[in-house]
Amino acid sequence: MIIRSLIDRLTRPIEGPGKVFAIVFLVIFAGSMVLLFYLNSPVRELSAAAARGEAVAQYIMGHKHLYGCRSCMVRQDYVRAIYWFRRAAEQGNSGAEFMLGAIYRYGQGVEQNYEQAVYWYRRAAEQRDSGAEFILGISYRRGQGVEQNYGQAAYWYRRAAAQGHEGAQGNLNLMYRRGLID
Numbered sequence: 001m002i003i004r005s006l007i008d009r010l011t012r013p014i015e016g017p018g019k020v021f022a023i024v025f026l027v028i029f030a031g032s033m034v035l036l037f038y039l040n041s042p043v044r045e046l047s048a049a050a051a052r053g054e055a056v057a058q059y060i061m062g063h064k065h066l067y068g069c070r071s072c073m074v075r076q077d078y079v080r081a082i083y084w085f086r087r088a089a090e091q092g093n094s095g096a097e098f099m100l101g102a103i104y105r106y107g108q109g110v111e112q113n114y115e116q117a118v119y120w121y122r123r124a125a126e127q128r129d130s131g132a133e134f135i136l137g138i139s140y141r142r143g144q145g146v147e148q149n150y151g152q153a154a155y156w157y158r159r160a161a162a163q164g165h166e167g168a169q170g171n172l173n174l175m176y177r178r179g180l181i182d
Contacts, residue, residue: 043072050084058088059096066099066108078109089123097124098132105135105144114145125156133160134168141171154181 043064049057062084068076082103088096101120104113118139124132133156139145140153154175160168175181 043069043074050087053087053091055088055091055093055096058084058091059093059099062088062096062099066103078103082109089120092127094124094127094129094132097121097127098129101132101135114139116145118145125159128159128163130160130163130165130168133157133163134165134171137168137171141175150175150180 046057046060046064050061062081064072064074065077065084066081068074082100085096085099085103089100097120101117101124102108103110104120105117106112118136121132121135121139125136137153137156137160140149140156142148146152154172157168157172157175161172
């Protein structure tokens with residue numbers, strides 16, 4: 001009703017075929033503006049919550065910047081992603097700690113650094129993040145960021161496997177079959 005009265009008011013001075021074009025243009029323009037408002041609104045609210053120090057919001061903002069969010073109008077920005085993940089990790093958010101581990105492991109926006117990756121994965125693993133425990137097992141098995149140690153690899157695989165992590169279960173089985181552990 002409000003949009004209809006607005007269109008009537010804006011198109012009253014226009015007569016003839018131009019009036020139809022003006023109405024169509026206004027409907028499309030108004031609809032686009034409403035759509036943009038709703039698409040951006042959650043990101044604005046999320047960003048405000050992250051700025052207030054809410055760890056979960058910071059973690060989500062980190063994800064949005066790490067991968068980019070076209071529908072949210074957030075561009076991929078590794079620096080911003082790392083900023084938000086660090087803020088969340090400082091509050092003990094294990095997901096953010098895991099993501100920082102992955103960023104350093106794969107060198108996303110930073111120089112690849114296995115030692116830093118292990119540091120962040122270990123912090124997440126201390127909170128029983130099975131994915132982080134699994135990656136720590138891989139790190140010890142391969143000697144990436146730590147000295148190669150099959151006993152430690154098995155320790156981290158067992159922790160992850162106890163939580164049902166299938167990759168850890170498979171790697172642990174493989175280590176037994178190859179005689180790397182007893």
